[in-house]
Amino acid sequence: MKIIDILNKxxxxxxxxxFPPKKESTFESVVEATEEIAATRPAFMSVTxxxxxxxxxxxxxxxxNIKDKYGVPTLAHLTCVSSSKATVHQRIQEMKExxxxxxxxxxxxxxxxxxxxxxxxxxxxxxVELVRELKENGDFCIGAACYPEVHPDSINQQxxxxxxxxxxxxxxxxxxxxMVFDNNLFFNFMYKIREIGVTVPIIPGIMPIxxxxxxxxAIKLSGSFMPQRFKSIVDYxxxxxxxxxxxxxxxxxxxxxxxxxxxxxxxxxxxxxKPDVAKAITDNLYNILGKDFNR
Numbered sequence: 001m002k003i004i005d006i007l008n009k010x011x012x013x014x015x016x017x018x019f020p021p022k023k024e025s026t027f028e029s030v031v032e033a034t035e036e037i038a039a040t041r042p043a044f045m046s047v048t049x050x051x052x053x054x055x056x057x058x059x060x061x062x063x064x065n066i067k068d069k070y071g072v073p074t075l076a077h078l079t080c081v082s083s084s085k086a087t088v089h090q091r092i093q094e095m096k097e098x099x100x101x102x103x104x105x106x107x108x109x110x111x112x113x114x115x116x117x118x119x120x121x122x123x124x125x126x127x128v129e130l131v132r133e134l135k136e137n138g139d140f141c142i143g144a145a146c147y148p149e150v151h152p153d154s155i156n157q158q159x160x161x162x163x164x165x166x167x168x169x170x171x172x173x174x175x176x177x178x179m180v181f182d183n184n185l186f187f188n189f190m191y192k193i194r195e196i197g198v199t200v201p202i203i204p205g206i207m208p209i210x211x212x213x214x215x216x217x218a219i220k221l222s223g224s225f226m227p228q229r230f231k232s233i234v235d236y237x238x239x240x241x242x243x244x245x246x247x248x249x250x251x252x253x254x255x256x257x258x259x260x261x262x263x264x265x266x267x268x269x270x271x272x273x274k275p276d277v278a279k280a281i282t283d284n285l286y287n288i289l290g291k292d293f294n295r
Contacts, residue, residue, distance in 0.1 A: 001073045002141035003102045004173040006043050007201040012260050013043035013294045014285060015075075015203070016271040016278055020047060020058030027058060034062055036275035038070040040282045043266065043294055046104055046143075046176075049077035056091060064098045075143060076100050079108025080124035080133075088123075088130065092137050104143040105130040105172065128167045135171035144172035146202070148180055148189035149225060157192070165198050174200050176268050179207040182227045183258050204259055207270040208252035208277050210245040212238030249277060253284040260289070 006013065016037050021030040038045060047063045049056060063074040078091055095103065107127040119125060127144060134140050144167040147160065154160035164175065175198075180186045186204045193202065209215060212234050215226065233251060237244040256267050271278045285293055 001101075002173075003044050003073060003075055003143065004141050004201070006073065007174055007203070007266055010265050011294075012265050012289060013267075014256070014282065015042050015044045015046065015266070015268045016040075017046045017048065017205075017268060018062065018271055018273050020049075020062050030058075030273060031062060031065060033273045033275055034066060035069065037271055037273075037278045038066045038072045040275075040279050041070075041294060042072060042278075042282070044073040044075055044102070046075035046268070047077060049079050049106070049108070060091075060094055060098055060100070063100050067099065073102060074100060075102040075104050077104040077106060078130065078134075079106045080127065080130040081108045081122065082111060083108075083124065085123045085133075088133060089137065092134065095140075096138060101139070102141045102143065103134055104145070104176070105134055105167075106145055126163075128163070128170050131167050131170040131172050141174075142172050143174050143176055144168070145178065146175045146189075146193070147178045148185050148204075149178070161193060161196055161198075164193065165196055168198050168200050172200065174203065176203045177205045179205045179224050179270055181207075181209075181224055181230050181255075183255055183262075185225060186259070187262065201266065203266045203268045204264060205268045205270060206252050206255050207272075208248045208274075208281065209234070210248035210274070210277055211241060212244060214272075245277075249280045249284070253281055256281070256285065257288060 018034045018037060021027045045066050047059050049059045059076055063076040066072050067074045076095060078088070080088055105127050124130060131142055131144060134142050146164045150157045151160045154163065168175070177186065190202060215234055230251060233247050237247045252269070259267055269278065269281060
């Protein structure tokens with residue numbers, strides 16, 4: 001099933017992101033975790049693609065397994081900056097053979113080797129080029145990323161918004177945001193992106209912070225603003241792992257409920273491969289929204 005069809009239903013739904021293992025020895029444990037998350041019956045699940053494409057074979061296998069075993073629509077990430085055109089076309093063919101019809105088109109992180117190389121030798125420099133490639137080479141539902149707080153490589157927000165619009169004009173069917181901890185930033189971003197004519201569905205990304213050590217990493221990865229309310233929670237509960245876990249689940253649930261209450265029907269959760277956290281959030285939402293949630 002194509003994700004755009006899920007998003008267009010306008011029912012309140014939840015999806016989860018999982019990531020593949022970095023090495024074969026942990027493959028089985030990661031598969032088990034992703035299957036437990038799939039068992040919560042999310043609207044769909046996305047599977048990331050490691051820097052430099054190092055986990056690509058696991059990405060495809062996990063996406064296929066979730067789709068075939070649990071009937072959960074999957075979104076396979078694909079990055080391009082570290083890949084040749086031949087490699088990207090190989091991945092496109094693999095997805096077709098596995099019946100994966102949803103793709104998250106990303107530039108990908110710049111590895112140290114890439115940062116020292118000559119960009120004129122790269123086959124791809126921006127995600128929009130991958131969006132066009134996917135559009136021309138298959139009947140995929142294409143997702144793309146956006147940063148409510150401005151992409152770190154953009155000059156300013158207006159420049160960033162225009163690059164996002166370029167990806168949509170090239171064929172992206174929907175957008176998913178980087179992790180957001182303050183919903184007001186997302187609402188402000190929505191106003192600005194709609195103002196320039198971007199009308200595709202936009203899914204806010206929520207990351208449950210369940211231990212204090214995740215805070216610094218989340219800021220480093222996304223540059224996300226941490227509201228004082230959230231900082232106070234971490235300061236107070238951070239030294240108690242059990243309490244911090246429950247507080248993080250509660251904060252994420254509160255964010256999601258606020259988004260639903262303000263007309264946002266689809267939310268994407270960065271699960272960090274934690275089935276217990278995914279299940280706790282899902283159960284909270286079922287208790288509040290009833291049996292029709294995620295249907």
